[in-house]
Amino acid sequence: MTKISDVEAILLGKEITSAKWASLMVLVRVVTTDGRIGYGETVTALRANAVVDLVKKINKVMKGKDVFDLEKNKMEWYKQDFNMSISLESTTAYSAFDIASWDIIGKEFGVPIYKLLGGKYRDRIKLYANGWYQNAVTPEDFAEKAKEVVKRGYKALKFDPFGSYFHFIDKKGLKEAEERVKAVREAVGDDVDILIEHHGRFNVDSAIEIAKILEKYNPLFVEEPVHPEDVEGLRKYRSFTKLKIALGERIITKTQALEFMKEGLVDYLQIDLYRIGGVTEAKKVVGIAEAFDVLMAFHNAQGPILNAVTLQLDTVIPNFLIQESFYEWFPSWKRELIRDSTPVENGEALVPEKPGIGVDFNEKMIEELRVKEEVFEPGEPLWVVKGTWKDY
Ligand SMILES: O=C(O)[C@H](O)[C@@H](O)[C@H](O)[C@H](O)CO
């Protein structure tokens, strides 16, 4: 029996790069009584210290439990933490524990976990690039960086063209956003997909004004066009435009995901394994999405463990659209931490074949990367790509 002996959260970090929210990484290590080790990872973005504290409580609850009892363990945490289903901190702490549990389970059978989740539907995972436009402000900046992405072989790239606008956007903001989108479209041509990230910034009137200018550039999808909790606004937006809507990175339960799909408010679902409840819950949401003919485009904006485990699920599922990837724009320590075991080739990821989540974890790097706690300084919001919260 693979009894749990320890669940530990370790904060890792070094330099801040394009993905400021992920300059820290909450690594969760699960160890069993017979010395098996599994790794999970979870969110930071202002909450790392709270998440670390919750992992300490998960440790107390899970000691002595069997790492294979995924459903029973989840229900136990749900019972213990009265606020799990309304708490990002709790669901992300638990998600990392679930991912680490799957890592151990795969290693136990000596297989990558995709073999336990339904086998290979695809050998290579089509990616879209994110994180590539650090410090881009003018249309020329965006165009030049977009060309670099295409040179690397990507056939799709995502960016947020809205500078420092939030909630409202005015004529100047619309003009600047359009000039950036036009410049990228012209730089990459019609055969490369452009995906427009709104980061849930806008009220629906502003989002509709933006949709009017975006339609001519034929984006693959628009992401979080309105504030994430603004369902009324999303209904109005949906009735106004034919643009495909992607959302879901901030969804933390399958019930929330169901609500959006029941009303046909989402075309591409972007739940993230680190928020939804790990592999165990994500797989259930994929099944619900399949029933609604919704395709998956998992959010994946944190670190190398989350990237690897997401690729495991991408490999298996029939209703797959495309996978987000910051991998080539991570700080190098994030690739070194897993000995670059999930390389990108020509804008595609290969399926990681090592047992568990499929990475070769470099334990020795933990001590050099360990940090005491997350330090937050307000200013440019953490959630934009660094150096882009500017207008011109
Ligand atoms: O689609 C995405 O990758 C996300 O919106 C990122 O851009 C956010 O900044 C990050 O998820 C914040 O935690």
Ligand SMILES: [Mg+2]
């Ligand atoms: Mg997003």
